[in-house]
Amino acid sequence: xxxxxxxxxxGRSVSIVGAGMSGFGAFADKDSRDLFVxxxxxxxDHLDQGMDIEDIECAYVGNYSSDLFEHQxxxxxxxxxxxxxxxIPVTRIExxxxxxxxxxxxxxxxxxxxxxxxxxxxxxxxMTNLPTEGVTDVLATAADALYEVPTGLTFPGIFGxxxxxxxxxxxxxxxxxxxxxxKNHVNGSKNPKAQxxxxxxxxxERRVTRAEQRGQPVPDYNSEMDxxxxxxxxxxxxxPLRLYDCAPITDGAACVLLVASDIAHNFTDKPxxxxxxxxxxxxxxxxxxxLTSLSAARTAAARAYEMAGVTADDIQVAEVHDCFTxxxxxxxxxxxxxxxxxxxxxxxxxxxxxxxxxxxxxxxxLKAKGHPVGASGVAQVAEIFHQLxxxxxxxxxxxxxxxxxxxxxxxxxxxxxxxxxxxxG
Amino acid sequence: xxxETRPFNATSFxxxxxxxxxxxxxxxxxxxMLSPEPRPLCRxxxxxxxxxxxxxxxGELSTFTCISIGPVYMVEQGFGxxxxxxxxxxxxxxxxxxxxxxxGVDGNNPQNIRTGMDLVLALEEIDPEHPSLMFRPA
Numbered sequence: 368x369x370x371x372x373x374x375x376x377x378g379r380s381v382s383i384v385g386a387g388m389s390g391f392g393a394f395a396d397k398d399s400r401d402l403f404v405x406x407x408x409x410x411x412d413h414l415d416q417g418m419d420i421e422d423i424e425c426a427y428v429g430n431y432s433s434d435l436f437e438h439q440x441x442x443x444x445x446x447x448x449x450x451x452x453x454x455i456p457v458t459r460i461e462x463x464x465x466x467x468x469x470x471x472x473x474x475x476x477x478x479x480x481x482x483x484x485x486x487x488x489x490x491x492x493x494m495t496n497l498p499t500e501g502v503t504d505v506l507a508t509a510a511d512a513l514y515e516v517p518t519g520l521t522f523p524g525i526f527g528x529x530x531x532x533x534x535x536x537x538x539x540x541x542x543x544x545x546x547x548x549x550k551n552h553v554n555g556s557k558n559p560k561a562q563x564x565x566x567x568x569x570x571x572e573r574r575v576t577r578a579e580q581r582g583q584p585v586p587d588y589n590s591e592m593d594x595x596x597x598x599x600x601x602x603x604x605x606x607p608l609r610l611y612d613c614a615p616i617t618d619g620a621a622c623v624l625l626v627a628s629d630i631a632h633n634f635t636d637k638p639x640x641x642x643x644x645x646x647x648x649x650x651x652x653x654x655x656x657x658l659t660s661l662s663a664a665r666t667a668a669a670r671a672y673e674m675a676g677v678t679a680d681d682i683q684v685a686e687v688h689d690c691f692t693x694x695x696x697x698x699x700x701x702x703x704x705x706x707x708x709x710x711x712x713x714x715x716x717x718x719x720x721x722x723x724x725x726x727x728x729x730x731x732x733l734k735a736k737g738h739p740v741g742a743s744g745v746a747q748v749a750e751i752f753h754q755l756x757x758x759x760x761x762x763x764x765x766x767x768x769x770x771x772x773x774x775x776x777x778x779x780x781x782x783x784x785x786x787x788x789x790x791x792g
Numbered sequence: 793x794x795x796e797t798r799p800f801n802a803t804s805f806x807x808x809x810x811x812x813x814x815x816x817x818x819x820x821x822x823x824x825m826l827s828p829e830p831r832p833l834c835r836x837x838x839x840x841x842x843x844x845x846x847x848x849x850x851g852e853l854s855t856f857t858c859i860s861i862g863p864v865y866m867v868e869q870g871f872g873x874x875x876x877x878x879x880x881x882x883x884x885x886x887x888x889x890x891x892x893x894x895x896g897v898d899g900n901n902p903q904n905i906r907t908g909m910d911l912v913l914a915l916e917e918i919d920p921e922h923p924s925l926m927f928r929p930a
Contacts, residue, residue: 504863511891513802514829517924518891519859519866519879527857528880535855535907602873606858606902653881653889658855 376674377479380628382638383789385414386749391619391737392562399433399442399493400449402620402739406489407450410622415635418624420450424483426457427474429467429490430741435505437493452487461741463509464690465778466490467621468646468744468785474625475641484630489622490746492739502616506740509779511651523613523691525652525780527605530693532658534607537708539696541607545595546714547692548611548734554721555731557762562617562737567591574600612692617737621746637756642771643675643788649781659708661781664701668775668786672703675788679703681771682788684754684764685725686747688777689732695719698775699727702786721762729754729762744776744785755791796844800830810920815913817888819845828890847884849913850930854889856880856907858899865922876900882911882927892925 387410389402397405411418428446433439443459446452460470467490474488494502506522515525533539548567555561556569563570571594578585588594595601601609624634631638647670649655649663656662672678679702687702689695696710704725705713713719719727730736730750733743751772753759769791776785798804800818808816817828822839828847833840859866860876871877876899883889895914897905910930917926 499861500864500867503861507863513805515891516863517922518893518926519862519871519877519924520857520891521859521861521863523861524857524859524879527859528855531857531907532855532881603858603860603876605860606876608857651891653891658881 374673375670377475377641378481379479381475381478381625381641382628382631383623383641383748383752384626384631384634384638385410385624386752387411387413387622388560388746388749389620390560391617391739393495393616394618395495397493397618399430399437399491399620400445402493402618403428403446403489403491403622404449406491406620406622407487410624414624415637416633418634420452422485423452423455423487424485425455425477426452426487426489427470427477428457428459429462429470429744430459431461431463431466431492432505432508433493435508436496462783463778464688464738464740465744465776465783465785466741468774468776468787469778469783471623471745471748471787472644472646472785475644478625478627484627486625487622488625488745489620490742490744491620492741493618494616494739495618499616509782515651515653521605522780523605523608526691526693527608528652529658529697529780530607530691533693533697536659537711539708539711542592543696543711543714544607544612544692545592547689547695548595549591550714550720551689551728551732551734554729554762555735557760558731558736561731561735562615563731563735567594567611570594608691608693614690614733614738617739619737619739619742619746621742621749623745623748623752638792639752639755640790640792641787642677642790643671643673644786645670645674646783646785648783651782652780655781660697660701661777661784663781663784664698664775664777664786667784668702671773671786671788675790677771677788682725682773683766683769683771684729684751685727685773685775686730686732686750687727687775688743689728689734690738690777692734694777695727695732702773702775722765726764729759729764744774747774747776748787748789751789755789798844800832800842802830805830806923809915809925810918810923813915815847815849817845817847818842826886826888828884828888847886849915851882851884851911851927853894853905853907853909853911854881854883856894856902856905858902858905878902878905890925892927894928895926896928
């Protein structure tokens with residue numbers, strides 16, 4: 368190899384000093400630029416020691432497809448203008464649902480290279496302009512247009528095929544998938560910014576109440592599982608995945624402020640450092656090494672762990688890319704939290720719940736918080752930033768020694784994966 | 793054969809499939825890598841020395857899904873919530889895997905669709921206007 372070292376380190380340390388999010392949901396009156404402005408204002412309003420916007424030297428914006436969702440390309444300069452940041456360089460990064468995870472890495476490297484000291488990184492997506500079939504079509508453009516899409520495979524379809532392979536090979540069953548949804552909605556119910564700020568139990572009770580009010584037959588649900596097994600309430604999307612196995616269609620934006628660590632204390636007394644970052648590419652599912660794992664996630668995680676000098680056992684809280692419930696189970700295995708095939712058992716044992724030993728998706732995850740695809744990678748980082756600073760409110764992980772967290776952001780069906788490891792201080 | 797001079801791309805792949813009724817991919821002369829998706833560079837050894845390779849069209853079902861909410865072009869063909877269709881991953885007998893529509897199975901009863909079952913290419917079902925791989929139980 369014509370390189371000097373296989374072990375990569377950042378040229379200098381990079382810290383996160385602030386994070387902001389728009390509300391996540393369906394907002395008919397907001398375009399993606401409005402959502403980004405909202406996220407940026409949230410960041411500024413919560414930046415401990417404030418800042419002068421003029422000090423921002425560069426920005427990267429993750430966005431999957433404003434082109435198809437809003438008929439708007441070249442969105443980066445629009446964001447620069449709407450934030451009053453022209454003429455600084457602003458670049459849009461597109462890597463499907465990992466767009467802002469990749470944008471974050473560009474921001475990290477821009478500072479680590481010595482080029483800039485203060486960089487804004489964010490992501491946004493405005494998805495609800497289109498009907499569901501239209502969104503399905505747009506998301507499918509992240510799969511291979513020549514060899515996957517013509518076969519009728521959709522995004523839920525490809526993850527459905529992964530779920531079937533996982534169920535064939537391991538002990539994973541349909542109930543495990545539903546348990547991911549229940550857990551993440553419990554967390555989302557504690558997140559005021561979440562699109563689904565409600566538990567599955569709340570949704571079940573609403574359905575019963577609505578049936579009673581309308582004089583319709585009242586469903587006889589004894590538990591959330593009964594509700595989720597009712598095809599009227601939870602129809603199939605792509606067997607073995609149902610509606611509640613899928614992240615919703617969401618409008619939203621998120622951003623973080625990255626600075627060189629040696630000036631972090633000009634912004635806050637509680638910075639969070641980028642301890643490690645890894646990104647990898649992968650092939651379509653039919654050409655993957657395994658049908659039950661995303662190789663890009665395993666590679667990205669290995670790089671990030673190596674850079675941070677930690678192992679999976681050291682991770683105390685994680686936001687993983689649960690675009691579908693099966694994706695969280697697979698992620699928990701790909702990241703090395705659990706052995707391959709053990710993700711479902713860990714879920715049964717409550718290990719990934721908010722009060723478990725490996726809390727996953729405390730924000731509600733993509734499932735309940737919402738999944739504005741181009742914003743999700745940075746929104747995950749925002750959640751870990753808040754957790755490590757002890758400011759996650761009702762959903763704060765109850766661990767006084769919380770120091771190390773991880774984010775796992777997947778583009779497509781594993782064509783891209785970005786893993787970041789964040790450390791308090 | 794004149795056909796062997798076709799460029800290694802999807803246009804050629806689809807022409808072989810719809811006009812010649814053959815599943816044609818590539819083989820790397822340097823390392824033996826097989827790919828049903830024609831490509832000009834070997835993904836394994838980076839050689840540019842590839843040749844056309846005909847796949848038998850036989851394989852087995854490795855995993856699948858039955859899709860109730862499809863894209864617009866499937867909805868236009870009458871598929872939907874009450875009429876889901878099956879797509880999956882087929883492992884060809886030569887080793888490589890490929891994505892494909894799976895015909896001749898009941899999308900409303902996925903529990904009866906068996907992974908591991910033998911499949912053959914359903915060449916007669918392929919629409920020349922919208923070519924895609926389709927298999928049916930052998």
